[in-house]
Every structure is written in C-alpha cells, then in structure tokens.
Amino acid sequence: xxxxxxxxxxxFQKSFPVGPLGCNCTILGNTATGEAIxxxxxxxxxxxxxxxxxxxxxKVVCILHTHAHFDHFLASGELHEKTGAPLCLHKEDKPLxxxxxxxxxxxxxxxxxxxxxxxxxxxxxxxxxxxxTGEALWTPGHTPGSMSFHFPQLKLVLAGDTLFRRSIxxxxxxxxNTSQLMTSIRQQLYVLDxxxxxxxxxxxxxxxxEELRENPFCPP
Numbered sequence: 001x002x003x004x005x006x007x008x009x010x011x012f013q014k015s016f017p018v019g020p021l022g023c024n025c026t027i028l029g030n031t032a033t034g035e036a037i038x039x040x041x042x043x044x045x046x047x048x049x050x051x052x053x054x055x056x057x058x059k060v061v062c063i064l065h066t067h068a069h070f071d072h073f074l075a076s077g078e079l080h081e082k083t084g085a086p087l088c089l090h091k092e093d094k095p096l097x098x099x100x101x102x103x104x105x106x107x108x109x110x111x112x113x114x115x116x117x118x119x120x121x122x123x124x125x126x127x128x129x130x131x132x133t134g135e136a137l138w139t140p141g142h143t144p145g146s147m148s149f150h151f152p153q154l155k156l157v158l159a160g161d162t163l164f165r166r167s168i169x170x171x172x173x174x175x176x177n178t179s180q181l182m183t184s185i186r187q188q189l190y191v192l193d194x195x196x197x198x199x200x201x202x203x204x205x206x207x208x209x210e211e212l213r214e215n216p217f218c219p220p
Contacts, residue, residue, distance in 0.1 A: 011132055012036075012055050013154055015199045019043025020109055021071040022202055026158055027051055028151065030130030034058040037129050038079060039149060039158050040066055040201065045075035049082060060085035061129050062119070064136075066160025066201060067143040068096035069173070070103040070111075077114035086118035088127075090138060093145030096174055121147060137188045141181025142169035148189060156197050157208070163189055163198060165206035168217045185218045 010032040018025045023042030029035055036057040041048055052060065060083040065072055068089060080087055089097060096103070097117060104111040121127075123138035127149065134151040142161045146169075149158040161169040163185050171178045189198075194209030212220055 010130075011154060012057075013151075013156060014051060014055075015158075015205070016047075016051070017202075018047060019071055019074050023071045023074075024199055024201055024203075025075075026199060027055070027057075028129060028132060028134075028154070029055065029057050030132045031056055033130035035061050035129040037062055037064060037127060037132075037134075038085070039064045040072045040160065041075040041079045042072045043074040045078045045082070048075060048079060059083075062127060063087050064121070064127060064147075064149060065089045065093075065117075066148065066158065066162075067146040068093035068100065069143065069161070070100055070107065070109060072160070072201065073097075073100060073114055074109070074112050077112055080115065087115065088119045088121050089117040090122075090136075090145030090147050091120040092140065093143050096143060096145075099174075139184035139188050141171060141177050141179075141184045143173070144175040144177075146184070150192060150196075152193075154197075155193065155195055156199065157189065157192060158199050159189060159201070161201040163211060163215075163218075164200045164202070165198075165204050166211070166215055166217075168215070169201075182218055186220065190220055 015026040019042035026039040101111045125136045137148045196208045
C-alpha cells in the first residue's frame with residue numbers, strides 16, 4: 001500500500017493490508033512528538049506494533065474505526081491492551097459492535113475479544129496527534145455509523161468502506177442504505193480537494209478527483 005508520506009518530515013502516514021480480508025489499516029502520526037493514531041486495525045497486531053516501533057512512536061493517542069464490521073476490528077482489543085489507547089467509533093454502529101462475535105462466526109473467523117468503545121465520535125470532531133489534525137466525518141450508508149477521517153495536512157481521507165476506487169461500499173449488510181451512501185459520498189467526500197488521496201477500507205488508493213470523473217456507481 002502507501003509508503004510513508006508527509007508534507008513535512010515530522011508527519012508520517014502508512015497504509016497497509018491486515019487480517020484475513022485485507023483491511024487497510026493506517027498509521028498516522030507526528031514523529032516530533034512520538035504520537036500516533038491507528039485507524040482500522042483489522043488484524044496482525046504484531047505487524048502494527050512493529051511499524052509503530054520502527055517509526056519511533058511511543059504513544060498511540062487513539063484507535064479509530066471507520067465502522068464496526070468484524071474485519072476492521074480484529075486487532076483492536078489486543079492493540080488497546082498493548083498501548084492503552086481508547087477505541088473510538090460512531091455510536092450509530094454500536095448495534096454492530098455488540099454482535100462482533102456473531103459477525104465473526106458467520107464468516108468462520110476466530111473472534112478476538114474487544115472491550116466496549118471508550119469514545120463515541122461525532123460528526124466534524126477533531127482528532128489529532130501532536131499538531132497533525134484531522135476531522136471525523138459521519139458518512140453513513142455502508143453502515144449507520146460509518147465515518148471517514150480527513151487529514152488536510154496530508155491531503156488524505158480514510159474512507160473506510162464508503163468509497164472505493166471506481167466503486168462504492170456495499171449496502172446489503174446490517175443497516176446498509178444505498179441512498180444514504182450516495183448522499184454521504186457526494187456531500188462529505190466529493191466536496192474535498194480533488195488532489196486528496198482516498199485510502200479505502202480495501203484495495204488500491206485513489207483520489208477525489210479521479211472518482212469525481214471516473215466512478216461509474218456514484219457520479220457527482
């Protein structure tokens with residue numbers, strides 16, 4: 001996936017696939033302060049911890065989740081135990097979080113215990129690691145509480161399973177809503193700078209400009 005990039009050398013970003021379904025986990029941080037944010041730790045906790053260590057991070061300030069499907073949380077419990085960082089989610093996805101064990105069973109994936117979320121995220125809430133700041137955007141549709149995380153300093157948005165390269169998130173799972181999904185993409189994501197890189201929940205990165213011009217499932 002993406003290599004560490006930054007507008008200034010103190011900022012770090014790396015996205016990489018983890019877990020049985022190749023969920024894109026992202027580590028962001030400020031190397032000057034040693035503070036990091038982990039988004040969607042969907043498995044492979046040792047890999048995540050190694051990247052944090054190699055980058056020189058000594059504190060994970062929060063563990064963010066774009067939504068509460070099992071493949072985006074599989075390392076969350078263990079990562080919280082290792083780092084003490086709070087688990088953060090939009091409250092509309094609590095019903096999904098409450099059935100994570102059942103979700104795993106449906107896909108024959110071993111359940112890794114995870115505590116209740118420590119913080120409920122709200123729309124346009126600021127998330128930060130040192131002076132690296134982002135905004136939590138409520139983008140429901142794939143799930144009722146789906147969120148995207150926009151980091152203007154990095155020209156980056158982490159879109160979870162809302163927007164994909166030339167595609168959009170599925171809406172046939174628990175709480176999915178196609179009309180909501182389209183509205184979220186058009187009103188919250190397509191309004192971002194066209195140069196903004198989009199890291200989706202799975203697969204290759206894209207950009208807002210590319211999807212505005214070439215996404216066949218959600219034209220502007």
